[in-house]
Amino acid sequence: MSTSTALLTDHYELTMLDSALRDGTAHRPCTFEVFTRRLPNGRRYGVAGGIGRVLDAIENFTFGEEELAQLAEHDVVGESTLAWLRDYRFQGQIDGYPEGELFFPGSPLLTVRGTFAEAVVLETLVLSILNHDSAIAAAAARMVSAANGRRIIEMGSRRTHEESAVSAARIAYLAGFTGTSNLEAGRRYGIPTTGTAAHAFTLLHDSEREAFESQVASLGTGTTLLVDTYDITRGIELAVEVAGPELGAVRIDSGDVGVLARQAREQLDALGALNTRIVVSGDLDEYAIAALRAEPVDGYGVGTSLVTGSGAPTAEMVYKLVEVEGRPVAKRSSHKESRGGRKAAVRRYKETGTAVEEVVFQVAPGASEPVLGPHDRFLQIPLIRDGKRVADLPTLEDNRQRLRHALVTLPWEGLTLSKGEPAIPTVFHTA
Amino acid sequence: MSTSTALLTDHYELTMLDSALRDGTAHRPCTFEVFTRRLPNGRRYGVAGGIGRVLDAIENFTFGEEELAQLAEHDVVGESTLAWLRDYRFQGQIDGYPEGELFFPGSPLLTVRGTFAEAVVLETLVLSILNHDSAIAAAAARMVSAANGRRIIEMGSRRTHEESAVSAARIAYLAGFTGTSNLEAGRRYGIPTTGTAAHAFTLLHDSEREAFESQVASLGTGTTLLVDTYDITRGIELAVEVAGPELGAVRIDSGDVGVLARQAREQLDALGALNTRIVVSGDLDEYAIAALRAEPVDGYGVGTSLVTGSGAPTAEMVYKLVEVEGRPVAKRSSHKESRGGRKAAVRRYKETGTAVEEVVFQVAPGASEPVLGPHDRFLQIPLIRDGKRVADLPTLEDNRQRLRHALVTLPWEGLTLSKGEPAIPTVFHTA
Structure with a gap:
């Protein structure tokens, strides 16, 4: 070639x-x-x-x-x-x-x-x-600015051309994103890549518990567990049960993430998981990120809006x-x-x-x-x-x-x- | 690699x-x-x-x-x-x-x-x-449908990632576009490519006449002359003077292209250039194409809106x-x-x-x-x-x-x- x-x-x-x-x-x-x-x-x-x-x-x-x-x-x-x-x-x-x-x-x-x-x-x-x-770059800078110091991860590869995805990941990093899901961007530009699991991983297993146990066994208790495949409250309870209060983070990918983050924080605190972070994702753009400023959110995953230049x-x-x-x-x-x-x-x-x-x-x-x-x-x-x-x-x-x-x-x-x-x-x- | x-x-x-x-x-x-x-x-x-x-x-x-x-x-x-x-x-x-x-x-x-x-x-x-x-594909199909049988060329490479551009050109052809400006799409997928000159070519020369003479000498009288670098009426007059009434087409890339196309048709007809086609370009999308249905336009060049999926x-x-x-x-x-x-x-x-x-x-x-x-x-x-x-x-x-x-x-x-x-x-x- x-x-x-x-x-x-x-x-x-x-x-x-x-x-x-x-x-x-x-x-x-x-x-x-x-x-x-x-x-x-x-x-x-x-x-x-x-x-x-x-x-x-x-x-x-x-x-x-x-x-x-x-x-x-x-x-x-x-x-x-x-x-x-x-x-x-x-x-x-x-x-x-x-x-x-x-x-x-x-x-x-x-x-x-x-x-x-x-x-x-x-x-x-x-x-x-x-x-x-x-x-x-302009869209990414606005998002980083709206995130106001909180961690923000680029995960939009699937929403844009496969080669644009690699370039977009590089630019997100330039603009202050913490890292990307895109492995090729990691190889080509030395950018940190990150990721844990999708809903498919939970659905594959016979129970949510087995999925969490498997993920914790391979990625450790510091991992991020995706808790909204079935019932979020039950998911968080199970996550802390399986990983213990040292669980790194929970991720919420759907619903009214502001309200859910608040509930999750209360629940995690009550379970003694005081340092477990809350990561939200799902159709976030700079406006949604700004609107979550007052909520107990520790990190954002941003996809579509980043790779499409947010309008x-x-x-x-x-x-x-x-x-x-x-x-x-x-x-x-x-x-x-x-x-x-x-x-x-x-x-x-x-x-x-x-x-x-x-x-x-x-x-x-x-x-x-x-x-x-x-x-x-x-x-x-x-x-x-x-x-x-x-x-x-x-x-x-x-x-x-x-x-x-x-x-x-x-x-x-x-x-x-x-x-x-x-x-x-x-x-x-x-x- | x-x-x-x-x-x-x-x-x-x-x-x-x-x-x-x-x-x-x-x-x-x-x-x-x-x-x-x-x-x-x-x-x-x-x-x-x-x-x-x-x-x-x-x-x-x-x-x-x-x-x-x-x-x-x-x-x-x-x-x-x-x-x-x-x-x-x-x-x-x-x-x-x-x-x-x-x-x-x-x-x-x-x-x-x-x-x-x-x-x-x-x-x-x-x-x-x-x-x-x-x-x-969806944007392209809507444009082809709005063009209602008139020729439509994809020329949006510069407005999108260089690899997305190649894929977009392929898809535009799938959807019924006549061809593309993108040479790599021509090579990779065998799609017809096309193009003549930009305003820079006219500006490079000491006069619009010299630019037109040069283009006709190398591409023949069947070429498309870009007539709106200076004054359109003068540009069309000069185009027919240089190429003769067998001139293939004139292209208009700015202004109210509907009004300009009507004026251009009258002028071309009066100059005996009855078969000279009129091609318009410049920020066209499916709505602009549809709005030009009643105008004497023979072909469209579409850029930004195609490669960005028109919204x-x-x-x-x-x-x-x-x-x-x-x-x-x-x-x-x-x-x-x-x-x-x-x-x-x-x-x-x-x-x-x-x-x-x-x-x-x-x-x-x-x-x-x-x-x-x-x-x-x-x-x-x-x-x-x-x-x-x-x-x-x-x-x-x-x-x-x-x-x-x-x-x-x-x-x-x-x-x-x-x-x-x-x-x-x-x-x-x-x-």
């Missing part, structure tokens, strides 16, 4: 390349910019996700014999373009927001510089990764040509206008550390940069130089910390779950 | 396996059933999608050295379970609805029979595939243990109850060919099957026997026809886009 990512691409990227190679414009130096025109569903912030995967995917963006044969057989491009693709390696420059950085409408999330030819062919793949991963399954990012041979370019028809020219961004902060605004400015000979205040900082970092990944890029753990710190800097409205304006405004700096 | 699909699995499937192997229940013959409790968003029908991919994934569901090392290193299961996994091949039976078949709440979409051990480990992967692909990105299917050693089992707590026992289904039709109801019945020694009327038919087909894929399963093309025909059999309300009850009721047959 080929590990090339090159065909994860729209047909038209290659027909454009083919025409541009024929007419000679393909080698013009260009800048493409990834940004979003708005945040979906009245969200207050976006979270950059997928940058690390973009860099991996670009490394594997090469046309081997299998890929070339497919393009030739279906007449996607001509002979000379095939020859050009055979030698293709991205040789340009990429700067971008690191993973875990917040972004807002108009933030220049990724800036790709190179010839038209080498940069245009990356469009589809770059957007696929960023649109998926950043959509999950916003894509981040609506676009990859736009903004500069050709140093000259700004932009589409001019109708409402979908964009701002030409290569751009970068600064985030301004108050002395207290609270973010104030996102300043986006032109990067061009002669253009003025905004003057930095003592707490302000540039947001893009170099990611690829002359086709090579920059050394010592921040790790997944670094970026996990980055997001945690970034959320603390938002004005308080920025952390509300309700719809509204972005937490800070984006200001386009002009000279 | 390993081609194994075995770790695309929730951690708890393996801890359950481990406990069940220790206590001896792992070898009990079991039946698991995939079904959905409801159709999302008041949809009238579901469309089975992903069955073919499930069969491929099960063939690759094997634990090689890499997978075993990962499980050993992280203590997911013990030594004897690792040994069992090393030899694992699914040896059981699978029956299911073929791809392209309609389904309704409670339809037994897939029935997996085998030992608990061999069937439980498939849960996560089977659900990932069916939940994603069937969500896309329902997952099909909400579950994989439930329904039978252990011939005995029906079911969860009993709270509202998430399910019906125990292995089941199959028949669809009943009027003499006119209109579907009337979905009859779900128990399959068990002594249980009565519903009596078939002359037009009624069984819905499940055998997919895997003793671990081997059944020979001569229907092809993607067969299943494309199947869906086309199935939609025609729905009562007329079944094809409305508005929310409501399922097109036909599901009836649980009892002896």
Whole structure:
């Protein structure tokens, strides 16, 4: 099986390349910019996700014999373009927001510089990764924020494409989830995986007691017993009977989990299982998690809403040509206008550390940069130089910390779950 | 890189396996059933999608050295379970609805029979595939139905995970889309791919005319020119000037596409380009497509809404243990109850060919099957026997026809886009 990512691409990227190679414009130096025109569903912030995967995917963006044969057989491009693709390696420059950085409408999330030819062919793949991963990242960050320090586990693999599931698990961890149920994410990204048993395990056995005994025998008394297959009260009683008051946790997966958690806590305390935790799952999203703040819940399992971006399954990012041979370019028809020219961004902060605004400015000979205040900082970092990944890029753990710190800097409205304006405004700096 | 699909699995499937192997229940013959409790968003029908991919994934569901090392290193299961996994091949039976078949709440979409051990480990992967692909299938079928015979192209790759994109393209074709922009879907599934140019191509050139000339020189006058980079009226004029009245099509990607299509048709006709088609794209969903029925539009390009399931990105299917050693089992707590026992289904039709109801019945020694009327038919087909894929399963093309025909059999309300009850009721047959 080929590990090339090159065909994860729209047909038209290659027909454009083919025409541009024929007419000679393909080698013009260009800048493409990834940004979003708005945040979906009245969200207050976006979270950059997928940058690390973009860099991996670009490394594997090469046309081997299998890929070339497919393009030739279906007449996607001509002979000379095939020859050009055979030698293709991205040789340009990429700067971008690191993973875990917040972004807002108009933030220049990724800036790709190179010839038209080498940069245009990356469009589809770059957007696929960023649109998926950043959509999950925003939803995940809201959930972690609503969980307010309680443990939260990602368990949505079954509700999304099997490969999206692996990426979603990685992003959930970036956003502060404790771990995931997804074993492949554990292998590929070194994320902690976790899990105990489903209702099927109880149903398989002749009695709930036998199922609990079997699980405790193999996973120890610190395990989490799923107590709602039959009657929850009886299930909890049995769980403590079998595992003793040292039982790690009980999980409740259905019903009004708030009410049930309260009853469970009283029952566990009465049984002397004072340290047995209560984990709830079943159709939770950030609103349900927030609503459970006052309840004696110790941990959440989140599935569907995480992997589907909780109502916003894509981040609506676009990859736009903004500069050709140093000259700004932009589409001019109708409402979908964009701002030409290569751009970068600064985030301004108050002395207290609270973010104030996102300043986006032109990067061009002669253009003025905004003057930095003592707490302000540039947001893009170099990611690829002359086709090579920059050394010592921040790790997944670094970026996990980055997001945690970034959320603390938002004005308080920025952390509300309700719809509204972005937490800070984006200001386009002009000279 | 390993081609194994075995770790695309929730951690708890393996801890359950481990406990069940220790206590001896792992070898009990079991039946698991995939079904959905409801159709999302008041949809009238579901469309089975992903069955073919499930069969491929099960063939690759094997634990090689890499997978075993990962499980050993992280203590997911013990030594004897690792040994069992090393030899694992699914040896059981699978029956299911073929791809392209309609389904309704409670339809037994897939029935997996085998030992608990061999069937439980498939849960996560089977659900990932069916939940994603069937969500896309339902959205795609509604769009094709709204397009009412006009051409419709899938171009949403950039809005979803790069691997979901490939699967979504396949499903769009199953549902009647003409083709896709996704080159990998072309390679992997032999689906027609298509594409010409984006706004970037026009912006790259010194003038719109030069861009059009270049594209026509390389793709011929039959190509589709994107006319809305600057001024649409001027763009259309220029397109016909450059390509002549034999120009294949113009594409409009922004603005009020209905109004613009009408203006474009008048202008094209006046320029003598009577056969030049008009293709529209840009945030279309099934409702927008339906609203354009009266406009002179010849084809649609659909992106975001297709790949995100148009508001329902997952099909909400579950994989439930329904039978252990011939005995029906079911969860009993709270509202998430399910019906125990292995089941199959028949669809009943009027003499006119209109579907009337979905009859779900128990399959068990002594249980009565519903009596078939002359037009009624069984819905499940055998997919895997003793671990081997059944020979001569229907092809993607067969299943494309199947869906086309199935939609025609729905009562007329079944094809409305508005929310409501399922097109036909599901009836649980009892002896």
